[in-house]
Amino acid sequence: MTIGRRAIAVLSATLVAGLALAGCSSSTSGTGTPSESTTPGSSESSESSATQTAGGFPADSVIGVSLPWLGTQNWAEGLDEFTAQIKAAGMTPLVQQADNKVPQQQSQIEAMIERGAKVIVVAPIDGSQLGTVLEKAKAAGIVVIGYDRLIQNTEAIDAVVQYGSVEIGRVQGQALLDGLKARKGDGPYNIELFGGGPADPNAPNFFQGAMEILQPKIDDGTLKVVSGQTTFEQAATLDWDNAKAQARMDTLLSGFYADKEIDGVLSPNDGIARAILTAAAQAGKDEPVVDGLDAENESIVSIWEGHQYETTDKPTKALVSATMELVIASQKGEPWAEPTGKADNGKIEVPLYELTPVAVTKENAKEVYANDPARLALLK
């Protein structure tokens, strides 16, 4: 009896909190409702247009883009490039980043649904953790496109636009071999392997692609992984964190290279490549041959000055343009171009639109960036 009374009192107190919420909502919803019914991009109309998506949508519709964070240059470029290209196409950009926090990205995508986005482009932080929110987007008739990373563990994905991730790994592996030949004379060579963030579904693919090239050379003795750490789990860098990679490199150098030289290191991206070079310099070692990914400014300068050997460029502009082709086709109600392949995401076969990456070294840098004034300016 007393418990019952207490529970009731508690409940009432909880609900008192709702008092002012309602007080204000009832006064403001009056202004909110008319604008909702007149704004084409409101959530109400997006749901009713679920079947109309095939027939296109208004040219000024909101296009949502959810990027993982701005911690590396390619995402910052993606943010600018998406904003510019969506504007150029006459649509309304809603480009956001989620600070590398999964819950933040989930609620961000929900907010885009609320804003009445017609297409949501998602570069996931963790490709398998967006199931329920993307299904909500699908239920609202929104086209969902994965950008740069595969989206797994859900049916609610229409296509993924990315650079072939296994292919990127092959380019990186080949660049490492070429660099060793060019800079370190004849083998055998001592090398170490680094992988990307394990939560990023592309990272194991990069590693797999690189190992397709490197494994035969390891087997025939041309390459020697001195630490013996050759699996992706051992080589992975949690969250693509440069500091963690640098710490691992420090450890490897002090643990295995006290009396040896290190000739090359497989690096999954530019930030980690520079961390590896820093660690080697601090340990007083000769610069190893290091590949990279993303063509960050700092790495292009490093390549031009002869430190980092290569970066695998997957130009953000081309990737955004390829994504926008799909968005614009959806807006006009036209069918999409044929995908270049399919990938099993654990639930369905996702159509893939894959672009081919470019290996950039000091030798071909001027050529590759002939039409990219920002990067060309770095080459001097």
Next chain:
Amino acid sequence: MKKIKESLAGDLHQIAMVLAVAAALIVFQVINDGRMITSSNLQNIISGNAYVFTISIGMVMVIILGQIDLSVGSVAGFVGMVTAITATDWGWPWWVAVLAGLACGALIGAWQGFWLAKMGIPGFISTLAGMMIFRGLVIWISHSISKPAPRELEWFGAGSLPDWGREATGLNLPTVALGLLGAAAVVVSQVRASARRREENSRHVPVWPTVVRTAFVIAAIGYFTYLFASGNPGTSFPVPGLIVVVLVIFYHVLTQHSRLGRHIYAVGGNKAAAALTGVNVDRTYFFAMLNVALLAAVAGVMFIGRSTAAGPSDGTGWELDVIAAVFIGGAAVSGGVGTVLATIVGGLFMAILNNGLQLAGISADRTQVIKGLVLLAAVAIDVMSKRQGRPSIIGRFMRGSRAAGTPEGPAVTLPVAGPEVFAEANKAAVQPARGGETA
């Protein structure tokens, strides 16, 4: 006029905090062209932050004790991963996997409680260790790879109640039933409180403030019930929200109306005095640490349900969101002060802020800056208000709910003020020079 003011005194304090939440909602409703207070957006706010609300219920009890738990994020991530692995890789039925996960949470809590209560390691250190241990274990057992969660868990993390009555009425009837239940509870409690007030207070107390307040609350419940019940077909008041409501009721009763609750406030107010009066300090510490880990486990399971997978970095930084909610809710770093209800309002305020900024297209970096400034401002206002000798605005918010109009009735303020009075009285007994803080 004076009489009216007096009879509303308690309510004014409540209204101060609720006004902050209301102001945020109004501002964002205007900025976002009416997209803020919609059925689906409110569902998003609740489902998307249920994990923070859940953990903060346990955290406020730890903070009242003058301790802190930094490991809750790692524990939630670990439990989520255990649940996903046992269900997906080992083929355990989903509910067995969930029970295994919760059992892990309880064990971890017992571990943390052991180091604090039995070994006397400060919570800050023992849980900092726990934060590293359990983050490492998540990565270890998962090999840094995300694991799909059983689909049944989606109901707990993002689900809706059964959509009964939609075709006939256009409303989700289970949500309507919840709303009616809430409204009935309010009427009963207000009638009782009013009767008690008359009994305890010889002075004439007008009835109309109670009537007006009850009418407002009923209107609010009615409006929100309608909003949640009339959303898209298949949606209702979200299941994670319902879980949070049940937990809030349970823990409010536990902290305000049980002996254990009084012990928590007593130990937080003055540990030595509490021990002298026979409170088992170690057991109180142990319980609070075990409890917060268990709630972190519940949050971890809800989160993997919503995410459809458990990831190696799940829970990173959650402890900070939770601690922010607790302090915005008016808890004191020195311990002894704080309530479950005010903490939830604090968490709700942060959630609304985050959601409103996202709707407006403000990106996460700027949102972080704004949230940081708001945390600082909220606590600064609270501290200044205390310094001027007035009770904390936020801290007073929920406390006044039953003392309304009768500030001099000791029996009425007992539910919350009781433990503090108790603690302060003990403080006075041990340190006579410092007595008289009770206000």
